[in-house]
Amino acid sequence: MKKLVMAIVGYGKSAKRYHLPYIKLRENIQVKYVCDLALSKEDLEELSKLNITGVTDLADVLADEEVAVITLCTPPKSHFSLAKTCLEAKKNVIIEKPFCETMEQTQTLIQLAKESNVHVLPYQNRRFDSDFLTLKKVIERNYIGKLIELEAHIDYYRPNTEERKGTILDGSFYGLGVHAVDQIVSLFGKPDNVYYDLRNVQNDESTVDDYYDVQLIYGALKVILKSSQVVAKLGPRYRLLGTTGIYEKYSPDQQENDLKLGIYPGEAGFGLDTPKEYGVITYKNANGDWIEKAIASETGDYGCFYDGVVEMIFHDAPSIVSEEEIRVTMEIMSGASFGY
Incomplete structure (x- = not known):
């Protein structure tokens, strides 16, 4: 081999x-x-x-x-x-x-x-998050009609009021938001407009953000990317609104949680959602009835990134993250600035 x-x-x-x-x-x-x-x-x-x-x-x-x-x-x-x-x-x-x-x-x-x-x-391993792969499935199958709004959260409750010094490279948007931006760019491409709100909400003297609210506009679709470290009760990881329904997923991908617990890829149950963690879609069917249905989570696997690298090197397959996607994501990232 x-x-x-x-x-x-x-x-x-x-x-x-x-x-x-x-x-x-x-x-x-x-x-x-x-x-x-x-x-x-x-x-x-x-x-x-x-x-x-x-x-x-x-x-x-x-x-x-x-x-x-x-x-x-x-x-x-x-x-x-x-x-x-x-x-x-x-x-x-x-x-x-x-x-x-x-x-x-x-x-x-x-x-x-x-x-x-x-x-x-x-x-960009987060393209292989279970929750993101399931969101893609919901979008591709057109369950909820024309898309109007997608809200994606990466929230925690990790209070830290210490003063933090650094550049935008050291903040939450570059540290976490880059994954969220890449996911959206992989779905929808380059946005028409971008609006930024980067702040430090825990210490006014800090020079790096611990909170971001970034909006990407794609015609009638608005994508809202948010993160905060002082969310005492977590809301949906994804909330997708369409003209005929809504999809909500609360639990995030489980790979990171399992890795922190010392449970590794290849072990039984690694990274898998239980049925209670599935996202739920509510939509109106052809008869006009409202239907609520759990959507089984796709299986996440960060190793798929390296599978793609092997195909790229040995078989001249397209890059997992295209040159255009790299440019668009970095254009969005570099357009941000810190401050109220």
Whole structure:
């Protein structure tokens, strides 16, 4: 079996929780290296058990001609410079969110990938959230007529009144909202207009947002993306209004919750909703009767992202996240500003 040989740069929560558990299940992918400046003795022992070589110098990875793909799981401020270095070495590059900070950086990376005849793309694993895949199914099957409004929430109750300093790159919109924006761009493309409200509602002296309310306008359809860290009682994850009905889904995708509990992909029940967590659609049928129906959740699997990478590298399949989608998402992200 032909294997895709890759490396991961950065050995923190992202690599350990959102990448390696899924890659390990795929026999056609080999993680040859993990590179991190601060690998401990325990880290090296842990990696050795996984048959992965731990290194502290990126040059070791770049010099290995076997390595075709490098995934960057490093802090956001490092994404652009590290991606540029890897692309110049003619490696395909996957970048954890956010892709980078500005449109100028985005254009530079896309152009450099073309010149090096390789791919660069963001790790938009949330396209494979169970709740999002189910929302797509509801939209594609036209259950509720013409779409009028979609409200998507990523809310928590995590009070923190400490003063936070940084740039917009360090706030909730770039940290969480980039997933929500990408999901909507993958569904509807480039919006006609975008309206932003980014704030810090817990400490007036903070310079990064902990709350966002961003509206994307697509003709008659308004998409509202919201997040707050002080929501004491959670509402719907998705609320979709149409001319003939409504769809509501309260419970979010379960993969992250299971991973935090030490339940991993491949284990029985991983990431699955129970029937009580299914979304509900209320619609008017052809007889004019109102029908309420639970919609069984699709199965989420972040590993599908890497399946797509294999197809892209070995079989010249289209990129999971197209160049146009990268540009549109980053154009929306970079148009935001912090403040009341």
